[in-house]
Amino acid sequence: MSVYTSVSQDEMRAWLQRYALGELVELKGIAAGVTNTNYFVTTTHGRYVLTLFEVLTLEEVPYFLKLKSHLSRHGVACPAPIADHTDSFASLLAGKPACLVSCLSGQDVSQANAAQCFAVGEMLAQMHLAGNTFPLRMANPRGPAWWHRTAAELYRHMPADEAALLRDEIAVQASHRFDDLPHGVVHADLFKDNVLMDGDKIAGFIDFYYACNDILLYDVAIALNDWARLDDGSIDDALATALLAGYQAVRPLTAAEIEAWPLMLRAAAIRFWTSRLLDFYRPASGELTFTKDPGVFGRLLQAHRQRQQFWL
């Protein structure tokens, strides 16, 4: 399913010589993931995950791998990239930028419970603290400028009432400044399918390929919009409260963050509404992606706009 690029045993055996990981025992494609090709690689030393990047270039990959290495070194649960004998985390394999990372246990969950939401909030706050000492910088490629530009191309395809809602919300967001909120390294895509759980514990955050420097609270809002959302699209109060309690057990929100919170939930909804609308109306844009229902985030935005209580 997600093996877009095939790697032969011989190619793998030769490429493994770059590493201190022993000899190849088994190479097995992983049928998960949307954008990249992944394999389980078992060597005489242990088990690793191989990723071949289908979109990112060899120049773009190191930021994400260095970030995962930094976070892993700080004890944040995520895959640890393995450096090769040139001290690089990535090099070409089968013509694609490729890396090896440690293999985590755990599985993603389709519906979270309150303990899991607490754990995700807690680990996210730990990730934000650990990110403080990460020296590299990355602008958010899916920030407000991107929504604005992208939405302008989408309005004409959308039903009038939805277009009006998106246009109005983007205008509301543009009229607010969040410069006084704590910034740092954010995951920016911490949905349930990007977290491996081991029961109620976090086995690891994965898929850091939207990570960047942005407002920390925005990351909390993105996570809450997915983790606390039920199948019917509504936000469950207990799950939302648990996620925020977990986060604040490590990093209590500032007064400015508490004030900005309702709008931030809406900003996080816009970001994914816009990208899903883009995938929906322009499926042939060349990106390797599966179309998901954009309406979920339109309805979530609407609900956030009418909400009176925000779990704080």
Add this chain to the structure above:
Amino acid sequence: MSVYTSVSQDEMRAWLQRYALGELVELKGIAAGVTNTNYFVTTTHGRYVLTLFEVLTLEEVPYFLKLKSHLSRHGVACPAPIADHTDSFASLLAGKPACLVSCLSGQDVSQANAAQCFAVGEMLAQMHLAGNTFPLRMANPRGPAWWHRTAAELYRHMPADEAALLRDEIAVQASHRFDDLPHGVVHADLFKDNVLMDGDKIAGFIDFYYACNDILLYDVAIALNDWARLDDGSIDDALATALLAGYQAVRPLTAAEIEAWPLMLRAAAIRFWTSRLLDFYRPASGELTFTKDPGVFGRLLQAHRQRQQFWL
């Protein structure tokens, strides 16, 4: 046994706030290790080993922790130090330099089999390759200058025949130069009790506190002198051959190394004969150590001097 410095639950709980590791669940002293104090630390995120350094200072500790972090990042089996929110691997706890590292599975073995010797040789070679990109430098505090100086104080305490042997060997070693042999990062103390085994696999090299820059072949000789040695003090041919085969599967020895090998085995024997003699004749020198029989290494040196075949 090896808890020289006690840490209370409250001290630990407060110190853990420096890290992204969650809340303290359990703190338990470890009855192993000779020089430092070790605890198992279980938090809501996982299990770690706490080390309180009884001899090294806060200025001396980072070299060893950065080395372990570098090697771990390259997939060499060893504990991975955890960085705190100031991006440091060590800080004071109960008045001692202290660090947290990942908890490895496995146990040391009292007698190795051939498969284990192969695995140790192989991982040691991988460690030597991975060490090539480690940027820090450390002179060997237990090198030839140290033997020479230390032995000079020991001769008068030793039986005449032993003193003559040690004096002669040190002179022989001094008359040879090894400048053309490959140098790099060496463990310098890779005895069986410094390797955790998981069956025939290496779970991890531990106790890197003699690690330094020196001749790579010297590290192989130190390991062989312990791993291939039987209870009666003799070297087992099959174990020695296996260790060397494992090493050369990753890094074949050069012609110069093959030529130097017999002398290097003797150099490695001197180093431990001298330090054990020092512990034996000066037990009250203030070092926290247990006296081990020095004679083992005197007899091993004698055997190496008479040996005709060196397993290469």
